Structure formats: structure tokens, C-alpha cells
Amino acid sequence: MAEMKKKATRESYGEALAELSGTCERLVVLDADLAAATKTGVFKKACPGRFIDCGIAEQNMMGVAAGLAASGMIPFASSFAMFAAGRAFEQVRNSIGYPHLNVKIGATHAGISVGEDGATHQCDEDIALMRTIPGMTVINPADDAEARAAVRAAAGYAGPVYLRFGRLAVPCFNDPASYRFEWGKGIVLRDGQDVTLIATGLMVWRAVEAAELLKEEGVSARVVNIHTIKPLDRELVLRCAAETGALVTAEEHSVIGGLGEAVCSAVCEGCPAPVLRVGVEDVFGCSGPAVDLLEHFGLTAQNLAAKARAAIALKKH
Template identity: 70%
Template sequence: MPEMKEQSVKKIATRESYGSALAELGKLNDKIVVLDADLAAATKTGVFKKVFPERHIDCGIAECNMMGIAAGLAATGMVPFASTFAMFAAGRAFEQVRNSIGYPHLNVKIGATHAGISVGEDGATHQCNEDIALMRTIPGMVVICPADDVEARAAVKAAAEYEGPVYMRFGRLAVPVINDNPEYEFKIGKGVVLKEGSDLTIVATGLEVGHALEAAKLLAADGIDAEVINIHTIKPLDEEFIVKSAKKTGRVVTVEEHSIIGGLGSAVCDALSENAPVPVFKIGVRDVFGESGPAAELIHKYELDAEGIYKQIKSKWY
């Protein structure tokens, strides 16, 4: 029965959502232009290119130059989406993102795909577990990490409407659609309670949101009532939202497919240490590089699936 249920869940990679959303937005806003660094098939900006070839620029394998071009386009009133793998967008082009986009606070949107260890077989060199940490240090940069297809599409739309630089993090691995309901509403900087609870708060982002919900079910079977919060916007962080939950439950767990250094966990700790000091346990990539292997197996090995989250919480506090 569990296998049948798993098969019935719709799964879509958020990079696919990114490409589709861009193509739809292009029809509504003729100022949107998409840049890519020789990876249109992988980042899915090829979907936009097929519909609007005159508004798609392949900058070649020159990510730093691409960020400069995006800055120039933004300065002329266009709305550029600069797209490449997270490792190259946040890593290789950091200086250009900081100085050419962040410093003048230009209206550039960065679509960073293939983030985290779920890149899989591409291995440690391409599994960027540091991008959130890097991007949240840039003054004025909005950092978004959507949980599923619904949220990713909404994030792209919200980014296009927002005036200022935005970094969006998308994944390669197909993930369950969990926000497919009429009540869902995406607002930059606002958290979402997916499950109310009283014993501890699980704050998750990206593909870890789905795993956190499943982990909460395993904890419930042991009589532990976990509150699950989806934080799709890591900067600006919904501090008031997190503080309120922390005061209610008294314990917080953060879960991210990113280093536990400088990412969601660090942002939550900053907020809580100042406003509501409670014990915080950070679950993520623990100061190590990734490795090559099937994405799902890596998520399991690094204890970032529901079972791993459950086991770590039980080991830490129960």
C-alpha cells in the first residue's frame, strides 16, 4: 500500500517549474528577458527560448559576464532572469553578483538550478551547499528556495513583480507537489504553517519541506506533536512567524538541503537568539562536501529524508 500511495503523488522538479513559469510570464511582460550560460536544456530556460527566441540570450560558459549583461539590461528597464547552476551563479559569479547587481540594487533575478546534493551523479564540484549562505550576505538580496512546483511557479511570478535583486534556488530532482490547494498563497518574506503542533517546531525549506512533513508523521506515531513550517523565503526571514512558533513549542529544528553553516539554520538561530532563545537543532549537510551518486540515495545517506530527520530528532531530544 505505501508503494501505491508513493506512485500516486505527482512529482515535478522545480527547475521544470522555473522554465514553464518564465514562458508564461514572457507572454504577460515583454520586458522579461532570459539569459543562460550554455545550459538552457538543463536549467529549462529552453522552454522560454522556444517561445521567445529574440528575448533569450545564450552567454556561453561565461557566468561572470552573464551577470554583467543582466545588470546592464536591468539598468535599461528590462527585467532580466540570469540562469545557470547554483554552483556557478552563487559561486563562480559571486563578485559580479555582489558588485554589479547587489551594490547598485538592480532589478536582476537569478535563477539558480541544480542546487544541493540532489544534483546527484554530477558530484561534489556541482553540488552547491553554500549558495544560500553566500547570497544572504549580500545587502538587499532576496533569497527564495521553493518547496515544490506550485511554490516555484509562484516564486518566479513574485520575483518578476518585485523591484530589486532576487536569488531563486531550484532543484534537479523531481519532488512531490504539496502546495496544490486553493488556499495556497505565496508572499515574499512570509512563512507558511503546514501542520500545527505543540511539542517542537520543524522549520524547513526547499525539497526538505516534503520530507519534514513525512518526518512529522513518524514523530506523531511516537506521540510527539511537531509543528511544520515552510520557509520559502530565507531572506527576508519571517522572524515574527518563527519566534511565535518557538515560544509555543519551546524547541526548534531546522531542515535544509544546504550546509548547516550560514543557511536557513543560521538565519533562524540569529532570529531566535535575539528574540526567543530556545534550543535549536540544525539538520542539513554537516560541514562536508557531497559525492557522486543517485540523488535519492544521497538524500538518504546524508539523513535528509523523512527517516533521517526522524532519527536525528529522536536521537537529539527523545
């Protein structure tokens, strides 16, 4: 495949917020002393009067965001995923989720691709945590255009939203001019009859690459991008299970509690079919270059293709 432009979705997050500053007067951005890393500094430069640095106090930041939302503002509370979903979980659950307040949580530096920051900062549990909070929407965009569209959609949605962004630059495969973000709807990137690869975040493009590898072997793989993990597009998942008979999920997250388990639950209840999962197994991360870590943990197109072959072999003939 030809090389394409790459960009980290955390950059898309900051730029999208800055773009919204001129049209959404109720928008306010909070950060926990990480504006340079989360890229909310871009919004601060564009609109300093509606930017609040809460310091290294993520739990308090969620409480401030809740108060702002209760006052009619649209707060985006920003920090690393480990701190936004992990350290501040109780405040997110009780102060934002329970009263169903209109707070958007912008969580950057999610997953293994944080790289050299190591296991303490590599949050592979955040999707699982946020999925358990009643009424919380969970979005994990795959590239620049999708991340920008997700931020705009979240700003216009009434209710709590968890937005997951990455540190690593990823291919910009969606056309910004034609891309359309639909709340809670997956996107079929390519059709196929033998197996469906259902991916989210940076694993979406790797699923496309895996489909190319499988095509060379005569295997027809459907590729589905699930940007909204909760609510899951059950209709699309079940249709894929019925039409291809086997599925493989792919996520830069623990195989416990993330996209894979959401898909397994839907398929088990609605259209039983083999489902194999690609993700971080029941282990902590480790320090190293992001690309090397993705390979180390099996988050590769090659491993996806291997899982696809195994899933096809499990189909009932």
C-alpha cells in the first residue's frame, strides 16, 4: 500500500476543540497540567478565557467539570487515559455518570503505544472501566478525520462521553471532505464473505492491512471500523456474524472488558459464531518504542491474519 499522511489523534483532539471555540460559546476545556501533551494547549491559545488548568488533580478536575456541566456549560475534561479513567474513576462514576451530566472526557495517551512511559502509564483497561458506567458513551476514533468528527459530535450530544485518543501517529485513511460520523454506527470499510475483522482505534488500519494479506491467499475478509464501542452497533455485528460466519476483533486494549467482549456478548446472544480476539492479554505493558511494543503484544496485521485463518477453521461446515 502507498504511504499516507500520519497524525496522532491527540493532535486532532486539540485542533478540533480550537475550531469549536468560535462556534460553541458554552464550550470550556479543563486540563490537569498536561496541556502540551494532550494538545489542549491549542485551545488555550485560541480561547484562553475558557481554559482551566486544574493542576495535577484529576479527581478534582472531574468535580469541577461536573459543576460546570450542571451550570449549563459543555466541559471537556482532559488528561492521560490512565488518570482520566483510572485515577478519577470514582469521580467520573459518582459525579458525572450517576447524575448523567453533560461532561466530555478527553483521554489521551491510551494503550500500549504510549511507549517508553511504561506500564504505569499504558492504560489498557479504560474502555472496560468506562463501559461499566451506566449511560456513558465510549468512542475510540481511528484517525484524524474521525477524531475531529467525534469531538464535534460529542460537543453536540447531551450526556457523558469518554473519548479515547492516542499518542502514536497513525495513518489518515479517511477523507475529511466525505467522512461522516454516525453516533453508535460502525463503518464497513471493505466487504468480504469469509471472515469479518472488527477493529477500533489504531487497529483499524492494521485490520485493513490484514485483509490485504488474506486477499493474497484467496481469503475474502470484511473490515469493520467500530468507533463507538458503547453503544455498540449490534445490528451490524450480528449481520456480519450471520453473513461471514466468523469474526476477529482487534483493539489496543485488554482483551478483558473491551471491544472484543462487547462483540462476544452480542454474538452469543444474537447470532452464535466463532469470535477470536486480538488485544493485550492479561498482562501489564512494558517500556519500549511504541511500534516495537505493538509487535511484541501481537497487535499486528500478521497476527490479525493468523487469527482470521483460525476463526475460519472454527466455522461449522
